[in-house]
Amino acid sequence: MTLSELQHILREKVRETSLSNFDLELEQIVSEIPPKTELGDLAFPVAFELAKQIKQATGEKQNPRGIAEILKSELEKFDFVGRIEIAGPGYLNVFYDRTRFLLENIESDPLPRLASLDWAKRKVCVEHTSVNPNKAAHIGHVRNSVIGDTFQRILRATGSEVEVQNYIDNTGVQVADVVVGFIYLENRDLDSIKALDAELRTKNQTFDYYCWDLYAKVGQEYQKDEELKSKRAEVLHLIEEGNNDTAFLADYVATRNVECILDTMERFDIRYDLLPRESEILHLQFWNKAFEQMKEMGAIHFETEGKNAGCWVMPFEEHSGTDEHESDKILVRSNGTVTYTGKDIAYQMWKLGVLGMDFYYKPFHTYENGRQVWITTANVDESVGGSPEFGHGETVYNVIDTRQSYPQEIVKKGVAAIHPEIGEKGSVHLSYEMVALSPSAAEELGFVLSEEDKTRTFIEMSGRKGLGVKADDLLDRLEAKALAEVESRNPEASAEDKRKIAHQIAVGALRYFLLKFTRTTVIVFDFKEALSFEGETGCFCQYSAVRANKIFQKLADRGDSVEAIKASLVNAEEISEIFGSEQGDDIWSMFVLASRLDETAEQAANANEPAILAKYAFNLSKAFNLFYHNHKILPEPHPVKRAVLITVADAVRRSLTAALNTMGIQVPVRM
């Protein structure tokens, strides 16, 4: 019996009692966690609601406390409930049977797959990262990837089957810009670029960093060279068309950048199942298939007059001011070409498994851990068998920044218009705000700010301007800083161990930093804050877990068996004595908090908000630090109390480790 199961059962009992005693069907039973342990483990403010409804139904005025009394006597019959108190104007405060609960959960998994949830048993697709493959990833891209990867882990933990996709826009204007740079600024052909790439490797430099600078340079040249700018459309056209020298060159550039970005992300423990590419969506003509269906369903029509004359448009509901009216979105231009939104609708249909056609697939890369990532291909001859079945997500989550809310909304409506049975609920836009730079951080990166920029609270990062904190640079700095700390604290450790620990700390710091803000908050990047290992940081949580683990390491060193210690807890009276003692509340609330991981993960999944999990891990760590400070666990002389303390500490370390792992943060062996 886990905490969330217990909570669920109690809610049902409240519902039944309301129905049988007051003949009232409550829509939803609100329960809450009381602010203090002394006020119980679970509270129902339900008596207020019932009093209101009774008054409405019969006109009789009822005292909430009297109603609470009736509920109390019913709920107390349930054997996991120790006692119930009625507090304040009518709160129903439930106190669990602590001993019973402890014994029941002494070995339980802190994060069981929540297979009982209906919504959890499904295949879902999560798309994240999707960096344009024309430059290195910056910290804003990492926010996307960390949110996506963490959310994906949360979904898995709560029982879903998850496929992770990283969309590759290899035929877009951004790749074209870098290709323009290679061809027209540097006079390079494909062989020359390959030679450059090889040369960079010998100098231990990376291709994506080179492209980062080149992309910025092209942006600058466009400002003063109109002729160069006119090359962009030409190059873009050739890339889209395919099967020509420019397209081959572009493919090499894009693919190399994808490889670099995958390497960067793997440093953060982020991996993918599939890389769907825009080139295949184009060449396999996904849009035509969607177009047919849209015409068939009447979701789209040809405009013969007005400003959109000659276009195929999709009408959709829009509300402006107080009234709702129809608005049109152009999907096929008057020259017959499809818009980005049109392609996106077709692609979204593929993800949901309703397009009626598929990509071909070939392996792209095998990760060190053996996992394989596949890539799409339009050529049946290149197709390699043995791939999993991709797409067909019951729900599709797109991790895309909030500026794309409007186009995402239209894609959702477009799919719903063709497939009403899926509707808008199949597509979830997991939106998040950008990572921006504080003016001082921008200056630290060597950028000269205009007077106007200096007055702003933040400055948007821009790949086109080359303004941004590159992900690998930041991680390098974090690793160096962590390594210096590890060196001073663990001089005896091997060089390899120290490097590994420093890496884990660096990843923990950055992932936590990006997860502690809710998705709607703009992160104004600040080096001091991002490089910190103190206070609310990943390092703080890892340190807590390491200290907890140390206790068990010591036990093992002394030849004490944790299993035997736990098994010694059989006498309920003795345990109850511990919980009833002065420190009882303290010990109990630590155990209860450690038992809340499953419901926290469920909450994070339902709210599409990984920050909820980050806050939990931090609060659990903080509570454990205090617990650790207040209770001497190993030296505790009383054998039963010692066994209880050890059991609680064990629950904490398992729960904290699972919570951190779900955020992609590892617990080092020592720090």
Place this chain on the structure above:
RNA sequence: GCUCGCGUAGCUCAGUGGAUAGAGCGCUUCCCUCCGGAGGAAGAAGUCGCAGGUUCGACUCCUGCCGCGAGUACCA
């Protein structure tokens, strides 16, 4: 103009309609006879943007303002 997001301690941010609004940083003062101080305790610090409304109860929901940010192409 319209749409969306944000406005909470000096700063950066949490906060399911519920009990005395919390955390980190910064500031002041303390705490290692050890299961590791990357830690812990205590303190100072709040008109929850403003004004109405709904409710037994509003930081939370509704309406209207104010301020900040973003989006709103037959671009890609």
